[in-house]
Amino acid sequence: MSATEVKLFGKWTYEDVMLSDLSLVDYIAVNKAAQSFLPHTQGRYQMRRFRKALCPIVERLCCSIMMHGRNNGKKLMAVRIVKHAFEIIHLLTDKNPIQVFVDAVKNGGPREDSTRVGSAGVVRRQAVDVSPLRRVNQAIYLICTGARNSAFRNIKSISECLADEIMNAAKESSNSDLAAQLAVSAATFQRMIAQDAWKFLKYMWVNSVASDIPPLTHPWAWGLPVTASLTFSQGYAIKKKACFAAKVSFLHRINEHVLEEFYKDYRVDDAAMHVGESAARVILLH
Template sequence: MSELQLRLSEIVADLDHIKLFGKWSYRDVVVLDPSLKKYISLKPVVVPHTAGKHAHRRFGKAVVPIVERLINRLMRKMKNTGKKHLAFNIVKNAFELIYAKTGENPIQVLVRAIENSAPREETTRIMYGGIVYHVAVDVSPMRRVDLALRHLTEGAFQCSFRSVKPIEECLADEIIAASANDSKSYAIQRKEEIERIALSSR
């Protein structure tokens, strides 16, 4: 067996051995959107916690595991601020609910939800002669992932605010709806709204 074949077999063995939260395998997870492949990191980790070591590198967040980026977005709202362990448990429980409701690998469902809810076009403000114009622009792949994660978590927070429904269930429902491209999903609604405004600004 050549050195390359040996290395490939070791990588496959690692993918089988390393599972997110000790349960969910990365092996069959695929990113179908070619523009997002570089920016959705599916590097196998058991515990998604990089301790911010990529924070000061340009485009460093592209190598942060996508599940950790979801956890980090959940920390940026009101009483969740800075409580990573709380956000970690929310995502862990939400993944259990996703598996119970769909029977699919939750990592794949999350990746599909990000692909579906990432807007392709938005508007920017341009000032010309004291008048502000809104002009349609293409969205960069990294910003597409950022916006998708932001809208998924915002939808979960809105669903659980002043509600008996726990945040874990809201997050699971939001991810499932977005992965199915369901218009009931807050993230899908926001994407369609952004793209509609951009279309009218062309």
């Protein structure tokens, strides 16, 4: 170890940290200028827009740990929690914990979300792409929130829970915080609606033999509570949601040839097909 080499906590080097997502290179600060022995640079990163992208990524994790009110300003406590979490990650994975955390941030933020479009009264959800900086912000927030919720009333310490969240997010495990996955599912559902893909599904539904599938005219056959006490508008809303769910379920029953035609005509990617059922569940729950 040379006298000029910077290592986090005097243990882990920044030199071999790789980031495969080019869109996040400018927003995950692990370059030469952002390398420090301690994640406590005392910089004024809030003074200008986008300046927080220059803050070392490990220090941003420490700052996000300092929530909520009773923990504000306890930077040394946050640094100690992160140090212990990185020790656990190094012991369990035998990898550089900085690299594991960078991978977790890359995987943890949603690539797609939905926004409200329209004036008062007529509002709809529109699928939108998420900017790189917001992806990083969301990933750090979700990791810290998941660790904080897991550690509450639990025999495991906050450092152990934080290490678990980072490792699960790095390997894209389903045990990590599900908020990002739900956001992606709902956004993909909105994108499929925006692409007018349901017209194709309706055509396939009418022109296929679906004897084992309940007809769309009876959405209560899908297990939804439609009672006589509901008003007309409430009953219509439930039926409409059931129709969407039925179409998504039907999407998984058609053959490969039809799927290829569906891809070609409507340019719906594999992710949209895989999360179809999850998106339907999200819509039904709301």
